Amino acid sequence: MSTVLNSKVPAGPLADKWSKHKFDLKVVNPSNKRKYDIIVVGTGLAGASAAASFGELGYNVKAFCFQDSPRRAHSIAAQGGINAAKNYQNDGDSIFRLFYDTVKGGDYRSREANVYRLAQVSVDIIDQCVAQGVPFARDYGGLLANRSFGGAQVSRTFYARGQTGQQLLLGAYSAISRQIANGKVKMYNRSEMLDVVLVDGKARGIITRNLITGEIESHSAHAVVLATGGYGNVFFLSTNAMGSNVTAAWRAHKKGAFFANPCFTQIHPTCIPVSGDHQSKLTLMSESLRNDGRVWVPKKGIKGLTAKDSVKIAEADRDYYLERRYPSFGNLVPRDVASRNAKNVCDEGRGVGATGLAVFLDFADAIKRDGRDTIEAKYGNLFDMYQQITGDNPYEMPMMIYPAVHYTMGGLWVDYNLMTTVPGLYATGECNFSDHGANRLGASALMQGLADGYFVIPYTIGDYLATLGHEKVETTHEAFVQAEKEVRDRINTLMNINGEKTVDDFHKELGKIMWEYCGMSRSEEGLKKAKGMVQELKTEFWKNVKVVGGTDELNMSLEKANRVADFLELGELMIDDAMVRAESCGGHFREESQTPEGEALRIDDKFSFVSAWEFAGDNSPENLHKEDLVFENVKLTQRSYK
Amino acid sequence: MNLTLKIWRQKNAQDKGKMESFNVSDVSPDMSFLEMLDVLNEQLTRKGIDPIHFDHDCREGICGMCSMVINGRPHGPKDLITTCQLHMRSFKEGDVISIEPWRAGAFPVIKDLVVDRTSFDRIIQAGGYVNVNTGGIPDANAIPIAKKIADEAMDAAACIGCGACVAACKNASAMLFVSAKVSQLALLPQGQVERQTRVEKMVAQMDKEGFGACTNTGACEAECPKGISLTNIARLNREFFSAKLTSDNI
Ligand SMILES: Cc1cc2nc3c(=O)[nH]c(=O)nc-3n(C[C@H](O)[C@H](O)[C@H](O)COP(=O)(O)OP(=O)(O)OC[C@H]3O[C@@H](n4cnc5c(N)ncnc54)[C@H](O)[C@@H]3O)c2cc1C
Ligand code: SF4
Numbered sequence: 001m002s003t004v005l006n007s008k009v010p011a012g013p014l015a016d017k018w019s020k021h022k023f024d025l026k027v028v029n030p031s032n033k034r035k036y037d038i039i040v041v042g043t044g045l046a047g048a049s050a051a052a053s054f055g056e057l058g059y060n061v062k063a064f065c066f067q068d069s070p071r072r073a074h075s076i077a078a079q080g081g082i083n084a085a086k087n088y089q090n091d092g093d094s095i096f097r098l099f100y101d102t103v104k105g106g107d108y109r110s111r112e113a114n115v116y117r118l119a120q121v122s123v124d125i126i127d128q129c130v131a132q133g134v135p136f137a138r139d140y141g142g143l144l145a146n147r148s149f150g151g152a153q154v155s156r157t158f159y160a161r162g163q164t165g166q167q168l169l170l171g172a173y174s175a176i177s178r179q180i181a182n183g184k185v186k187m188y189n190r191s192e193m194l195d196v197v198l199v200d201g202k203a204r205g206i207i208t209r210n211l212i213t214g215e216i217e218s219h220s221a222h223a224v225v226l227a228t229g230g231y232g233n234v235f236f237l238s239t240n241a242m243g244s245n246v247t248a249a250w251r252a253h254k255k256g257a258f259f260a261n262p263c264f265t266q267i268h269p270t271c272i273p274v275s276g277d278h279q280s281k282l283t284l285m286s287e288s289l290r291n292d293g294r295v296w297v298p299k300k301g302i303k304g305l306t307a308k309d310s311v312k313i314a315e316a317d318r319d320y321y322l323e324r325r326y327p328s329f330g331n332l333v334p335r336d337v338a339s340r341n342a343k344n345v346c347d348e349g350r351g352v353g354a355t356g357l358a359v360f361l362d363f364a365d366a367i368k369r370d371g372r373d374t375i376e377a378k379y380g381n382l383f384d385m386y387q388q389i390t391g392d393n394p395y396e397m398p399m400m401i402y403p404a405v406h407y408t409m410g411g412l413w414v415d416y417n418l419m420t421t422v423p424g425l426y427a428t429g430e431c432n433f434s435d436h437g438a439n440r441l442g443a444s445a446l447m448q449g450l451a452d453g454y455f456v457i458p459y460t461i462g463d464y465l466a467t468l469g470h471e472k473v474e475t476t477h478e479a480f481v482q483a484e485k486e487v488r489d490r491i492n493t494l495m496n497i498n499g500e501k502t503v504d505d506f507h508k509e510l511g512k513i514m515w516e517y518c519g520m521s522r523s524e525e526g527l528k529k530a531k532g533m534v535q536e537l538k539t540e541f542w543k544n545v546k547v548v549g550g551t552d553e554l555n556m557s558l559e560k561a562n563r564v565a566d567f568l569e570l571g572e573l574m575i576d577d578a579m580v581r582a583e584s585c586g587g588h589f590r591e592e593s594q595t596p597e598g599e600a601l602r603i604d605d606k607f608s609f610v611s612a613w614e615f616a617g618d619n620s621p622e623n624l625h626k627e628d629l630v631f632e633n634v635k636l637t638q639r640s641y642k
Numbered sequence: 643m644n645l646t647l648k649i650w651r652q653k654n655a656q657d658k659g660k661m662e663s664f665n666v667s668d669v670s671p672d673m674s675f676l677e678m679l680d681v682l683n684e685q686l687t688r689k690g691i692d693p694i695h696f697d698h699d700c701r702e703g704i705c706g707m708c709s710m711v712i713n714g715r716p717h718g719p720k721d722l723i724t725t726c727q728l729h730m731r732s733f734k735e736g737d738v739i740s741i742e743p744w745r746a747g748a749f750p751v752i753k754d755l756v757v758d759r760t761s762f763d764r765i766i767q768a769g770g771y772v773n774v775n776t777g778g779i780p781d782a783n784a785i786p787i788a789k790k791i792a793d794e795a796m797d798a799a800a801c802i803g804c805g806a807c808v809a810a811c812k813n814a815s816a817m818l819f820v821s822a823k824v825s826q827l828a829l830l831p832q833g834q835v836e837r838q839t840r841v842e843k844m845v846a847q848m849d850k851e852g853f854g855a856c857t858n859t860g861a862c863e864a865e866c867p868k869g870i871s872l873t874n875i876a877r878l879n880r881e882f883f884s885a886k887l888t889s890d891n892i
């Protein structure tokens with residue numbers, strides 16, 4: 001066990017830890033809450049739910065987001081659904097089963113106590129959302145409908161058509177809007193956090209840039225909560241929204257918050273392939289398509305094979321590789337397995353489409369079996385969306401799909417209270433590392449974001465504030481002045497480089513390196529090479545980037561430059577982390593660690609830990625701390641889908 | 643293909659703004675409309691010219707950020723999609739395409755194609771929610787809701803708050819947007835308690851923000867990327883008049 005890291009997991013039986021802990025936590029008495037100010041950065045599911053709940057409790061909240069409204073956070077894009085152990089279907093679900101599935105799905109790289117709590121509060125989330133007016137899907141009897149999702153054996157996923165994230169976020173947005181109207185939450189839209197301010201080693205505020213006026217502002221508070229989402233855009237292309245970034249988390253990291261498991265990224269197997277250099281983001285096609293679609297490539301590679309021509313290929317010349325390799329799971333193998341196999345067949349030169357980086361997802365048999373109407377009823381809008389983007393009609397020819405970066409399990413290290421290694425600085429939602437281990441199950445991110453925001457942090461933050469005392473720190477304090485100066489200096493440096501390459505040039509190059517060497521498959525040799533390349537790119541960035549426009553106005557070129565500068569540093573840390581973890585687990589596949597059949601090989605006696613990286617100054621290697629993972633309630637097994 | 647773009651440029655809220663012409667070449671039909679603008683912006687940046695500013699984030703038709711009037715139509719020539727879902731295969735060689743921001747007094751231009759839509763947020767803050775705190779909530783299945791009602795509520799809740807309805811309306815009315823939220827909550831049992839005060843407060847805020855009156859032309863419904871139906875406006879009117887008849891709330 002690391003001497004620095006204390007996970008603060010309460011003692012006692014797993015099922016009692018959270019209720020006992022809640023009782024043990026100190027509370028701020030109701031009339032004192034108004035003396036405390038809390039900053040919440042990010043108003044996606046994790047942030048809006050926390051900000052609203054703090055406001056309801058009586059704290060003064062300042063909330064920030066970079067979009068023009070809290071309703072637009074990336075959470076809005078989640079389609080599939082949200083898990084909860086309600087057992088409404090009477091199919092044997094329970095808190096323990098959701099806990100067990102999540103720990104197993106995470107390939108035994110998450111903290112048992114956190115995951116158990118997540119499963120416990122999952123049931124309250126659904127109640128809360130229904131009370132807010134979230135129109136979840138219902139059965140004819142008027143009760144809530146469920147579907148099964150992401151390899152779970154029970155139906156525990158609640159959904160609102162294909163727009164679950166939207167509806168949950170609008171629920172949280174309505175709750176925060178209510179607190180804005182009450183005056184308990186002050187909302188700062190189009191505002192980007194560029195640094196966290198520490199006073200006496202405690203987080204006491206942030207520095208932001210008003211994205212419209214360019215003004216650099218200081219905001220002081222008693223505690224700071226980061227709910228700023230994931231960092232998948234380090235790969236340039238991902239399913240994340242264009243603005244998703246690591247800046248807030250990274251600046252916090254550089255101020256002392258450890259970064260945990262940065263190399264754990266989830267690559268989703270069913271996305272629309274890249275169509276050319278102009279590609280700006282990738283679109284996810286719902287995983288549910290694999291229930292009826294059959295994945296294949298030709299047995300022998302055919303250069304530039306189009307979907308249209310593929311229908312002429314004889315059955316005997318097709319390789320339904322997932323069905324062949326995994327007879328019991330077939331096309332429904334987990335995300336990481338499906339992704340890696342797609343990469344392998346493309347590496348063998350059997351990929352399809354103009355780029356050779358795609359595989360077919362074919363519905364011809366399903367249409368023959370169930371009829372076009374049935375398939376249309378199930379997937380109609382997905383098929384339309386596909387046709388909108390690619391111009392191909394999936395009723396007549398197969399879809400083309402390829403894996404894409406989708407989610408980041410890594411993030412700021414937090415203890416059981418969701419506090420980072422900086423006192424008074426918290427991280428919630430995708431921004432922390434806490435609950436998904438090396439791989440996240442479908443429909444569990446929404447659950448985690450809302451669990452953190454509605455039901456965990458409103459309790460745990462009080463424990464900290466109660467001991468802190470309510471004296472305020474003025475923004476004239478030298479720590480604020482210094483941090484503001486650093487932010488301004490950095491902006492001026494960026495503006496004055498006036499080089500030859502655009503920010504996107506650098507971002508795309510970084511993305512290519514990360515995807516090639518720190519993506520679906522990683523090796524020592526590749527990682528070494530990538531590290532050098534990223535370092536060079538970083539050096540070049542600071543000499544040769546071109547940022548146009550002014551500092552005192554809306555300047556999207558500057559916004560991007562700030563974000564890409566941080567991605568460049570994060571990229572290097574991800575590579576270091578992938579290097580240290582010489583095992584394969586979940587989304588992290590090390591070529592050196594595989595079974596004779598080429599499947600991922602986890603090595604529990606050496607790698608049952610969370611890696612937590614401590615920043616040690618620019619140009620110095622970061623220090624690695626390890627939090628050992630102890631499993632008392634689940635038995636570790638190797639995954640097998642044969 | 644090669645295209646001519648006529649784009650609204652406006653340095654800031656104070657600037658008068660004007661249309662400017664740009665040529666883009668080698669546009670692939672597989673590009674999205676916004677990717678085509680990315681290509682133009684990269685060219686401008688290389689020349690040291692401030693790129694064209696536009697709002698966007700998810701680029702998959704759900705966040706409601708993107709907001710352009712393309713050839714006179716909010717979100718462009720195709721029905722039921724947002725600007726970010728439009729692809730260049732909808733255009734052809736030599737086309738001249740005009741691109742302007744949403745035009746409405748309640749949506750002032752911030753820069754180029756970026757407008758300020760916080761008036762929408764303030765309408766929601768006026769009452770577009772159920773007054774419940776976190777926790778202490780009865781079981782989600784305690785109140786059954788007929789599937790038909792839940793589905794109708796979902797139809798209304800699908801609004802992405804983009805503002806195309808306002809941009810499409812000659813009076814710049816926000817009725818379609820407001821009615822979508824009013825309908826969602828009026829349909830559901832959870833919204834009943836504050837049903838009357840909610841509609842009154844939201845309509846009052848809508849008027850205060852300077853949105854115009856609704857004259858039922860249906861332009862909003864025609865341009866709405868999410869197919870939000872005019873029946874919601876009819877429901878809002880019913881809700882509003884019944885609230886006025888029976889309550890003296892505001
Ligand atoms: C296409 C897609 C589909 C998905 N589908 C599902 C699904 O079906 N089920 C599921 O469980 N999960 C799904 N996920 C994952 C899930 O949507 C996300 O993990 C989750 O919504 C993240 O929520 P969050 O609140 O942590 O962050 P986000 O929603 O990303 O919010 C981040 C917030 O931080 C703000 N912010 C960021 N940086 C700064 C800064 N520097 N300064 C100020 N503000 C900042 C942003 O403005 C925003 O408000 C999906 C993800 C994608 C990409
Ligand atoms: S009603 Fe339609 S057009 Fe208006 S804001 Fe909502 S989604 Fe946009």
Ligand code: FES
Nearest residue numbers: 699701706708726
């Ligand atoms: S960018 Fe999100 S809807 Fe267009």
